[in-house]
Amino acid sequence: MRRAHVEVKVDNIEVAVKFYIHLCAAQPILKHSDYANWMIDDPLLNFSVDLHGYGPPGSTHFGIQVGSEEELDQFWEYLNTAGLVSRDQNDLLCGYQIQHK
Numbered sequence: 001m002r003r004a005h006v007e008v009k010v011d012n013i014e015v016a017v018k019f020y021i022h023l024c025a026a027q028p029i030l031k032h033s034d035y036a037n038w039m040i041d042d043p044l045l046n047f048s049v050d051l052h053g054y055g056p057p058g059s060t061h062f063g064i065q066v067g068s069e070e071e072l073d074q075f076w077e078y079l080n081t082a083g084l085v086s087r088d089q090n091d092l093l094c095g096y097q098i099q100h101k
């Protein structure tokens with residue numbers, strides 16, 4: 001299963017969390033003093049806000065989340081075959097979790 005991922009840098013985590021609780025109609029699944037994350041099922045979206053992302057508040061990064069190492073390998077092959085620029089980021093600490101990107 002693939003899920004879109006969007007992260008937004010904010011300047012006030014508490015204000016942002018209150019806003020996105022209402023917008024997403026859900027509580028975050030993970031919340032820290034500088035980060036919050038929602039896993040939304042409709043639409044399939046991994047959405048997070050944080051204080052330490054890249055660039056000024058309002059900056060975002062986007063990705064596609066996959067469910068397994070096998071699916072990640074297949075997606076990398078697809079990207080490479082299509083000639084799209086990609087960069088491995090394995091064992092990266094992101095969103096308070098070790099991730100492979």
